Amino acid sequence: MDGCPYELSSEPSTVVDVMNEPHVLVVGIDGVRFDSLGAAATPALDRIAREGFLTPVRVHEKNATISGPVWATVATGVYADRHRVTGNSHHPVELSAFQDFTEVLRAARPELQTMIAASWHPLATRTECGPLFSSRGWVPMPDPEEANDADSWVRADDAVAEYAARRLKTENLAISFVYFGEADVEAHNNGTGAGYISAIERCDSRLNALLEAIEARPNRHDEDWTIIVLTDHGHLDAGGHGGETDVERTAWMAASGTGLSSGSTAVNHADIFPHTLAIFGVAARGSDGVPFGARQEARHETLQGPRLNTAPASPHNAAGSR
DSSP states (O other), X not given: OTTOSSEEXXXXXXXXXXXXXXXXXXXXXXXXXXXXXXXXXXXHHHHHHHHSEEEEEEOOTTXXXXXXXXXXXXHHSOOHHHHOOOSSSOOOGGGGGOOOHHXXXXXXXXXXXXXXXXXXXXXXXXXXXXXXXXXXXXXXXXXXXXXXXXXXXXXXXXXXXXXXXXXXXXXXXXXXXXXXXXXXXXXXXXXXXXXXXXXXXXXXXXXXXXXXXXXXXXXGGGEEEEEEEEOSOOOOTTSOXXXXXXXXXXXXXXXXXXXXXXXXXXXXXXXXHHHHHHTTTOEEETBSOOOTTOOOOOOSOOTTSOOOOOSOOSOOOTTSOO
């Protein structure tokens, strides 16, 4: 790949051992507080946690607690000091040097197909800070940020779920990234109360639709699926993020699949890039992350842990979005 900042290899130590045909689904659910997740009914996510792990993830100090920087790290495996995405409105030239994990996989394995579907347009289109995923992808129309209300985001997320489920069921997709944004907008508009919990539960229902589509695949018994679900940041009680409080800087990640267990909890947003590639025998040296299980850090918190600090530490985008 011309100009690729990663050194790609297939050394045995960097490969996740899978027995059958590998597939990966990464689902991003924007702006879901870890303690609010524990208060919501999320049977689909609970199933993933039972089969693998669910753990809090501290947003790295090099990234602001804003969607653009964190999703750019998820896509590229590097932090904001390298990709230079510091907010949601500007697409830095430095980001163009970093391909997303689906593009890197297709370069190493041209026979494989991938999918990106997202309701937040900058993830997959040339707008504002985007595309954060260099491959670009499918987005619903109209853009839900035009109205930026609950109904527009419910429709957009539902459209993403329907589109992605259809393709997951019928196509041979190696890696897919699917994103839902309703919960984040609900917190911005109305805080982290009952409506926020309901929005989280609707996102879990969409996740369930994706999982059901996978289970309905005709050759499912011959496939090894890795499922990764995560959020990018938390929220203040009144809604808003971008600061340094625990509730803003505490994200979370859940995953199930070959080699993943309840002990695989020392993970970071940057780890998704190398882990997804390692499943296909591709190692990306130069990433700030490592495959799951290779990091020896302690957990940040637990669902039963101490109450998170919600006091704002500095001015941030409490009235903004994403």
